[in-house]
Amino acid sequence: MGKWFKRVATLAGLFLAAVAGIYGLAWLKSEAALARIYTVDDPPLVFAGDEAERVRGEHLYNVLTCVECHAEGGTGKLWFDAGPVGRAVAPNLTPAAIAGRYDADGLAAAIRHGVRPDGTPLRYMPVGDYHRLSDADTAALVRYLQSLPPAPGPAETTVIGPLARVLHLFGKIEMVPAELLDHTPRRREAPPVAATAAYGDYLAQVCTGCHGADFAGQRVPGTPPELPPAANLTPHADGLAGWSEADFLRAIREGRRPDGSEIHPFMPWRTYSRMTDVELQAIWAHLSRLPPAKSRS
Numbered sequence: 001m002g003k004w005f006k007r008v009a010t011l012a013g014l015f016l017a018a019v020a021g022i023y024g025l026a027w028l029k030s031e032a033a034l035a036r037i038y039t040v041d042d043p044p045l046v047f048a049g050d051e052a053e054r055v056r057g058e059h060l061y062n063v064l065t066c067v068e069c070h071a072e073g074g075t076g077k078l079w080f081d082a083g084p085v086g087r088a089v090a091p092n093l094t095p096a097a098i099a100g101r102y103d104a105d106g107l108a109a110a111i112r113h114g115v116r117p118d119g120t121p122l123r124y125m126p127v128g129d130y131h132r133l134s135d136a137d138t139a140a141l142v143r144y145l146q147s148l149p150p151a152p153g154p155a156e157t158t159v160i161g162p163l164a165r166v167l168h169l170f171g172k173i174e175m176v177p178a179e180l181l182d183h184t185p186r187r188r189e190a191p192p193v194a195a196t197a198a199y200g201d202y203l204a205q206v207c208t209g210c211h212g213a214d215f216a217g218q219r220v221p222g223t224p225p226e227l228p229p230a231a232n233l234t235p236h237a238d239g240l241a242g243w244s245e246a247d248f249l250r251a252i253r254e255g256r257r258p259d260g261s262e263i264h265p266f267m268p269w270r271t272y273s274r275m276t277d278v279e280l281q282a283i284w285a286h287l288s289r290l291p292p293a294k295s296r297s
Contacts, residue, residue, distance in 0.1 A: 092153025
């Protein structure tokens with residue numbers, strides 16, 4: 001009996017040592033990632049300064065899903081609170097809330113690089129979706145944010161939980177998206193606004209955070225198991241093969257697939273439904289021309 005207890009105690013000790021070792025590595029890696037300093041030297045934004053620019057920015061704020069996290073009016077909100085994973089809070093972006101910290105180019109660096117004015121990275125900001133945003137569209141989005149009236153924001157703050165650090169260690173959560181990007185300074189231009197595959201490719205970048213860089217679908221990084229994986233958006237048999245442009249527009253406008261089944265509300269189709277017909281037609285033109293790929297989910 002004594003030998004049995006000794007073996008159990010030894011195994012328990014080894015297990016606890018392994019857990020402590022993994023968490024120690026996770027803590028060191030995550031702290032290094034959070035402390036890293038990035039340099040952003042993109043060309044300064046150039047503003048048109050007219051009402052059309054602000055209106056364009058408001059449209060982009062809505063259809064590029066900024067509103068999903070930062071709420072109507074840019075006031076911010078609690079995004080998720082998941083116990084040991086931690087808590088993510090999208091901050092208040094109204095001018096009064098960020099005064100003295102973010103100027104126009106600082107906002108552009110946050111949007112396209114996930115980097116604060118002091119060079120440290122933002123946490124959980126899905127910057128990969130916006131990294132290609134053109135200079136003109138970024139200026140429009142910033143112009144809209146700078147026009148917002150003062151409003152109170154969330155009282156909570158983002159907290160990195162121990163499980164988030166472990167998931168980051170194994171590449172299962174994008175805690176610091178800035179570390180995945182190319183921060184080389186450059187100008188960015190968008191294709192002309194038209195129902196073309198080129199413009200659709202530009203717009204569909206916002207879909208890659210969930211559906212993957214190849215649009216073949218995936219388990220969305222960091223999501224709980226009860227949520228379904230993101231769908232395959234390529235024209236594969238387990239994706240959008242057999243869909244028409246009309247089917248795609250209906251799915252985004254009404255949240256229903258061609259067979260009538262409902263799209264899971266985790267997919268923010270109501271937000272994307274604010275897109276114009278031209279924008280949705282462009283995205284369809286892009287998706288329908290992708291090489292068919294088997295779903296990874």
